[in-house]
Amino acid sequence: MLIMEGLRVREVTLDLVIEKGEIVCLSGPSGSGKSLLLRAIADLIPHEGRVIFNGEECAGMPAHLWRRRVGLLPAESQWWADRVGEHFSQSMTAELAALGFGPEVLAWQIARCSTGERQRLAIVRLLAQAPAALLLDEPTASLDQAGIGRVEELIRRYSQRRQAPVLWVSHDSGQVARVADRHLRIAGAGVEVVSL
Amino acid sequence: MNPIVLSYTDLLIAAGLIVVLAALSLLLRLRVEGQLLIAAARTTVQLLLVGLVLQALFAHASLTWVSLMALVMLLIAGYEVMARQKRPFKGAWGYALGTAVMFISSFATSLFALLVIIGNEPWYYPQYAIPLLGMMLGNTMTGVALALDRLTNFAWQQQAVIETRLALGQEWRVAIRDSVRESVRVGLIPIINAMAAAGVVSLPGMMTGQILSGTPPMEAVKYQILIMFMITAGTGFAILLATWLGGRRLFDARQRLRLDRLK
Structure with a gap:
């Protein structure tokens, strides 16, 4: 269970409880602070309020351990080494296959991957850390229809199997209808519930 | 002669x-x-x-006057280190980081050279102490300025990469490791080049000066080697310390990248 209590960045405040295995979609106009909220939950930026995961408060544990538990997928994937495999700490054959990659992808050069390939690889890289909760910032924005379907399926299965709460930022109402258990929208300084 | x-x-x-x-x-x-x-x-x-x-x-070769002169040299060098960075740290850190690092490293290596290696009486005699410290400070200043400039610039440009690494649960020192490594390398290049080219491409200025003033070449060469080693060690220690402290300062207690601490 992921609890946000009075989480405040700039002018937006979020009070939200995401249950185990629940997927909550968050939408709102660009610049409304969706990404900032995700980054605040991952404790990457200074913020007000508390975030609690399964009874443990973010402020009470070392920041890197918190971030391993509450995994954030930034909107644009970033890479630091030359080859794909250098970014993975363990073999992820099943997850790679679920997103359409064979095991040979680990030898690929990052510079030669397309934006969509990098995005799918970034999702597998995040899951390789085995996070117990997911914060996804428009994970399928750069993907085609087939890719979108595969990612939605993979995330949903992960969330079910690990009982992981998921906060999923999405602009796509079709996607929200497919994956969300609840839909919230940022409106001004707060968040309103949108009926599914 | x-x-x-x-x-x-x-x-x-x-x-x-x-x-x-x-x-x-x-x-x-x-x-x-x-x-x-x-x-x-x-x-x-x-x-x-x-x-x-x-x-x-x-x-007036008194310790007080020599120390005063050394202090003035240090303060000017500290200002130079700050002025040569594109994005120095804000506030007192901008000046204090480079100055403190040079103080520790240059003064320690100069003292070491004066007391242990040269060993003249008194050890602070300005004919040795001031030129030695001047060469230490001058080179350390270049190295530290280059390394810190590289470190802060790198962090600025690579913000998204560093934050992704943090988001994947890496500790700050791992997330910034590539930039620290690169900064140390960049800071050490001038002195490594100087050592590699010494005597082959260029005759170092200090040695040339000693030879011009009548010192036998072999004596001048020995002094030059001593100075080169002291400068390299002093610059290297200063750069290691500066990039470590600078790297720390780029992150807060919650291991967040804090570019707002840069100008």
Whole structure:
């Protein structure tokens, strides 16, 4: 269970409880602070309020351990080494296959991957850390229809199997209808519930 | 062999060459004559003043005066380190980081050289202490400025990458490791190049000066090697310390990248 209590960045405040295995979609106009909220939950930026995961408060544990538990997928994937495999700490054959990659992808050069390939690889890289909760910032924005379907399926299965709460930022109402258990929208300084 | 003493007439003859160069620049409309003459005037005035200061210092070789001179040199070097960075840290950190690092490293290595290796009496005798410290500070200053400039610039440009690494649960020191490694390398390049080229491509200035003033070449060479090693060690330690402290300062207690701490 992921609890946000009075989480405040700039002018937006979020009070939200995401249950185990629940997927909550968050939408709102660009610049409304969706990404900032995700980054605040991952404790990457200074913020007000508390975030609690399964009874443990973010402020009470070392920041890197918190971030391993509450995994954030930034909107644009970033890479630091030359080859794909250098970014993975363990073999992820099943997850790679679920997103359409064979095991040979680990030898690929990052510079030669397309934006969509990098995005799918970034999702597998995040899951390789085995996070117990997911914060996804428009994970399928750069993907085609087939890719979108595969990612939605993979995330949903992960969330079910690990009982992981998921906060999923999405602009796509079709996607929200497919994956969300609840839909919230940022409106001004707060968040309103949108009926599914 | 006694060194040949230069008269002021000798200097005037040399200055004549600069005047000819300036005249040529005027004639060819290259527009560097102003800068050239001002720089030549500055070098004359600054070096004459330093000569007077050193002469006075040698006449009153007390620890107090030597320390005071060393302090002034350190403070100026600290300012230079800050001024040469594109994005120094905000506030007192911007000045204090480079200055403190140079203080620890340059003073420690200079003291080590004076007390353990050269071992003259008294150890603070300005004829050895001031030139040694000057060379230490000058080189350390370049190295630290290059390394810190690289580190903060890298963090600025690679913000998204560093934050992704943090988001994947890496500790700050792992997330910034590539930039620290690169900064240390960049900071050490000048002195490594200087050591590699010494004697083959260039004759180091200190050694040349000693030879000109009549020191036997082998003695001058030994001093030059000593100085090179001291400079390299001092610069290296200073860079390691500066990038470690600088890296720390880029992150807060929650291991967040804090670019708002840079100017």
